[in-house]
Amino acid sequence: MxxxxxxxxxxxxxxxxxxxxxxxxxxxxxxxxxxxxxxxxxxxxxxxxxxxxxxxxxxxxxxxxxxxxxxxxxxxxxxxxxxxxPLVFEFCELACAQIGDRLQQQADTFLRAAALQSRESAVKKNTKA
CATH class of the missing domain: 1.10.10.10 (Winged helix-like DNA-binding domain superfamily/Winged helix DNA-binding domain)
Structure with a gap:
């Protein structure tokens, strides 16, 4: 089936x-x-x-x-x-939008990870002092 x-x-x-x-x-x-x-x-x-x-x-x-x-x-x-x-432009625009969204999500993830790492480094410095 x-x-x-x-x-x-x-x-x-x-x-x-x-x-x-x-x-x-x-x-x-x-x-x-x-x-x-x-x-x-x-x-x-x-x-x-x-x-x-x-x-x-x-x-x-x-x-x-x-x-x-x-x-x-x-x-x-x-x-x-x-x-x-003319559909070629719609395909291209959809692909560009999708790629742009994915790159933005990756950038956001990277920035969050960098901020978390920075906070963890600051906490380690403060606990050593």
């Missing part, structure tokens, strides 16, 4: 979801998305903004275009890339 009454998602769909999320597992791709947030850019503009080399940039743009996150629109001698899936 199944623990859940909801149907299981087929493995092929889970693989497609995993492939989609791999796009976000690369810092360079996140840089590209950040640049394209303000509108379409060509490879030269993206290279100037990100500091990535043209070959590396082209590789990432191809992967992101094939994943359906970006579109490529030829204009004259250039091609402009644009985000077609």
């Amino acid at each position: 199944s623990r859940s009454s909801e149907p299981r998602v087929p493995v092929t769909v889970l693989e497609a979801v995993a492939d989609y999320f791999k796009i976000f597992a690369e810092t360079s791709r996140l840089q590209i998305l950040q640049c394209l947030r303000n509108g379409p850019m060509n490879v030269m503009e993206l290279g100037e903004e990100t500091g990535l080399g043209q070959a590396n940039l082209s590789k990432h743009l191809k992967v992101m275009t094939q994943a359906g996150i970006l579109t490529r629109q030829p204009k004259g001698t250039s091609a402009y890339y644009e985000i077609v899936d």
Whole structure:
């Protein structure tokens, strides 16, 4: 018997979801998305903004275009890339918020531990005196 009454998602769909999320597992791709947030850019503009080399940039743009996150629109001698899936920003914002919350919790824990250690050191000094 199944623990859940909801149907299981087929493995092929889970693989497609995993492939989609791999796009976000690369810092360079996140840089590209950040640049394209303000509108379409060509490879030269993206290279100037990100500091990535043209070959590396082209590789990432191809992967992101094939994943359906970006579109490529030829204009004259250039091609402009644009985000077609606005959900990418929601994913990024959710991830950033979650990471920020976790870092804040870690900082709070560290500060509490440091304060406790400081008080314990003060008590030890006072008892030795």
